[in-house]
Each structure stands twice: as structure tokens, then as C-alpha cells.
Amino acid sequence: MGLSADDRRARILEVVRDLGTIRVVDLASRIGLSAVTVRRDVAALSDSGLLHRSHGSVSSVAAGQAAASIPGRERTIGMLVPTLGSYFDEVIAGARAAAAQAGARLVLGVAAYESADDRAQTEQLLDSKVDGLLLSPNWRPDTSEDDCWIRDLPVPTVLVERRAGIGDAAAELDSVSSDHRHGVLLALRHLASLGHRSVLLAARDDTWTAQQVRAGYADAVLQLGLAPQPVIGIRRYGVDPDELAGQIYDAAAEGVRAVLVHNDQDAIQLPPPLRARGLDVPKDIALISYDDVFAALAAPALTAVAPPKRAVGEAALNLLLRRLDSGSSAIPVHHLELLPSLKVRASCGGEERAASPREESPTGKRQR
Template sequence: MLVPGVGSYFDEVVAGASAAATAAGARVILGIAPYGANSDRAQVDRLLESDVDGLLLTPHWTPGEGLGGSEWLVDLPVPAVLVERRAAPEASAAQLDAVCSNHRHGVLLALRRLSELGHGSVLLAARSDTRTAHEVRAGYTAAAHHLGLAELPVIDVDSPSTISSPESVHDLTARIAEAARSGVRAVLVHNDQDAIQLPPLLRMHGLSVPEDIALLAYDDVYAALCDPPLTAVAPPKRAVGTEALNLLLRRLGAGDELPVHQIELLPTLKIRKSCGNPV
């Protein structure tokens, strides 16, 4: 199983796959190819040297370009299932099985909740370097249009390699505070690693969550640990891992007799304190 990292989102994905493998009398061998390291192929080659029967793959994916540079995936000597990735229809990797969260639906859940609370616009602060980020941004545009909300310019959130910079976090906070002065009172942040840093920093601008700002997070890895606990979109991370492993086992048993499966699982919305009452 190849993932871009552990310690956050993919922990639950790996846990789901590992539990399903154990139940089937199999074992997961883990490889990590961090974002930006360009080590996908080297890590896959290492996994293949372990005589694995199949692969669960979350390769680096450049938003808007499918799985550019990953044509080699279709020539692997064992079956492979993409996990939280899907190739563009015209890409050769589109013929691979895939299991993903439907992040556009997740964003719709978040914006619908805020709309029901009376917000006429929602500010999105999001990363731009992963498939999830790409889908969150596309989902924001679609959901705002569907719900009749004003679509605002997206605030770019730095990638994990730079988000630890205090300057980037304070800049994000300042831009949210500026939007609040213009009447925006609801923010969706992808992801919650960034969102949980905001409440104390917003207080420095005279803004409290949820009294002045309704704050939602995307991913629900750390959101419940914030003060106040953050309402969050929760992709079905563990279920994605479980479904991907079970699909791989089916592929191993049926071979080409099994049609290509590209499965999407729906996120849920975890309601906590950070949205407040109707405005």
C-alpha cells in the first residue's frame, strides 16, 4: 500500500485497509512517497520486490492533469487499485479500479448547513496541491451556485511544507478578518490542521468563533480537539481503505472477468459548536 504520508488523513485509510486484510488472512505492507518527493515509482518497485499480490496506490497527483507522468501504472505486474485518486478519463490510468471520497458532496453538505443557518456567503480557504483540494474547490463553486450563495475568491492555503510558517497562518487569519469586516461571517477551511489554529488568532482581531465567525473544517482529523470543537466534513477515510482492500481481493479472485470499478463514498457532516446559531 502506497500513501503520501502518515500522521493525519491517511492513518484511518491505512487502518481500514489493514483491518480488512487481516480479516481476509492477508497482510498490508506500507510504503510512503511524500508529496513533492517524486518517489512513487521507486516506492512501488520496492513494494513489488516484497512479492506482493496486489497494490493499493495513492500516487502524487497534480490537480487538473489526471495522473500525469504515471502511465507506468497500467503496466504493473500485479493488479492495482487507486485510493483517493482517480485519473482523468483520457489518461491510460483511467482503466484502473479506484475508491474515492466524493469531496464535492462533502462541500455541499458544509455549505448547505451554513446556508440553513442564514449565511448568504461562505469564504473558502483551501490548499491547491492534491486531488482532495481540487475537488473541494470545484465542489465549492458548484455548491455555491446550487444554493444561491455568493461565490467569493478562494484564499490559498499553503501546502504542508510551508504551513508551519507563522507568517502564513497569520496571513490567513488576517484575510479572514478582512472578509469579516466586509460582512462575511462563515468560513470553510481545508484542512482542519489549518482550521484549528484559527480561533485564538481570530480573537486577536476581535472575532470569536462561533459568535462572530462560523468556522467549518474539512477532513475531520483534528477538528473535534479544537476549542470550540469544529463542525467538520468527515470523508469516510477508514471505509475507503476497507473498500479498496476488498475490491483488490475481488480483482485478485476474478481477474479480467470483473468490470473496472470506480467507487465513490459519501462524506458526512459532524455538527459541533463552531457554527453557532442561525444568524
């Protein structure tokens, strides 16, 4: 006959008080119960104030209070990103500035897009004795990696520019991301206001952001009543600008004269091969890029969707510090979405202007 709930929870309290802090999966193994049962019991004990629960670990009340009460203790935050340079440089800069303001230290790890090193790099950060983690894992649609290890990490964790789907293993983690679907809507709405009734999308499909951009395109086309077009796929290692220009030329022959390209690096290469085919930007083709890292440096300067990259890093760091300071279960899980803005420049043929507060909200934030 199995243990009663009271017996199970008494045993959990006994083990946690002896060890101080233990991962939930290790606790379940030590007691000989399923992880699901132990998580449920730990949640009940935490709600009763008998335990401190963190993402993937649990500690005694005394141990949790002692750690929180050390005066002047410097927090060390580990941050895992998929690349250095371009987009994530600004995300890192935001997190770094927020950490400096709070007297915390940021430790960086990199797991490249084409690698499968998320877990190994995260474990290396944990070996640095970090107090919490900011993670941007390489979630790709062509993999079925088990993300339970993210849920069971022994320190509080915030997903950055990532958001787990409903029912996913990491869905109960805090997250801060740009609302890329809204960003695509801004781009297509602007093009529609210039009279375009159909817009091409050229985008990758192997990153979380690219998937959000593609989904946003489908939503925006439907919402704005535009004629949908097949998405032009961009390979992981970059576009062949001449090939992409040829596909745009073919679409232009059918009357499509507006293009959204994810991302800047690919969009900035397009005007010369388009011009070689007799298509001028913006006279013949309206072009918008996504990311706004290099867009203003193009010739002509590209209208671009600008996710609030720096603000995402800052908000993620501050949310993690709040989680550390208040205890894992003292505040509800936050899923924050910050709204991108649209920077209108010469490549659409419209007058360059600042973002309209009605259309774009750089500091806009959704909490779900």
C-alpha cells in the first residue's frame, strides 16, 4: 500500500531539512516516488510556507531565509545566447546594464544555432555557481529535444526571446520576448497603407523567431485582407541574394511589389541584384527588413521592424532578480511580450518618419 499524502510530505520535509537544498528529481529518486507526485507535494508544502520552491529545486525555509538575508551579497547571473554579434548583442547589453545597476554580475555562455550544446553550456554556467539563469535555447522545429532539463534546473530561470508553448515542459518558466507577430503586422499594415494588396515574405524556418515571423505573416495577411503568397525560404547559412532577387522578380511580374525579409543581413544585399533586373528600391519594389540591426546603413536605408532588443534583456534580468529576491512561489509566473516598433525609412517610398505611438509602441508590454 502506498504512502499517504501526509506521510509523503513528512518524508519530503525530513529529507530537505537534512540536505538544505535538493533538486526535485533527485528528491523523488531518494524517496522512491515519481517526480510528478513529488512536484505536487512540494507545491503544497511551498504554498503552506514549509518549503522554498525554485525552478527544479527545493530548499528548507531556514536555508532559503539565510541565503536571502546575507547583506551585500553579489548575485551572479548566467546568460546563454545562441550567438554573439548583431541581434543578441543588444539583448546582452540590456541585461548587462540592468545587472550593473543592481550590483549583480553577468556570466555569458554561447551555444551556436547549428549546435546542440544548450544543456552542456548551461551546466558549465551552473558550475560557475550562478544564482539564476537567462536562457535563449535553440528551439528548432526539426528537433524533438526533451526540454524537461530546463524545467528542472536547480536555480530560477527566465527564457529570453523564447516562449514555451502551452503544455511544453518549460511552459511554467518565466519568459520575456518580443512579440514578433505584432512586429510583422506593423510591417504589413504599413505596406497596405501604401496601397500594396499583396506582400512577399522571405524568412528562415529553423529558429524560434523565424517561426514567430512566419506565423505573424499568416495572421496579418488574414487580418488585413491581403492576398497570401508562398513564403520564400532562406537557408540557415544565409541567402543567395541573386537567387532571392530572381524570385522577387518573378513575383513582381505577377503584380507583387512589396517584400518583407527576415533579417537585415539578407535584406541589405537585395537592392543591387534587383536593380540588375530593372527593379529599383523603392520605385519598383517596397522593401522592409526585420530586426533593425543594420537596416539604417543600407542604400537606400531600409524601413525595418525593430524588436525592443535591449529592453528585452533588461526586463529579463530584472524579472530574474525579482524572482530571486522574493522567493520562487511568491509571485506568479510571468510571460512578458514587448512590442516591436516600425522604423520608416526610404526603402518603401514613403516619407521617413518617427514611429507613430498609435501604430507602434517600443515600450509596449503584454503580460499573459
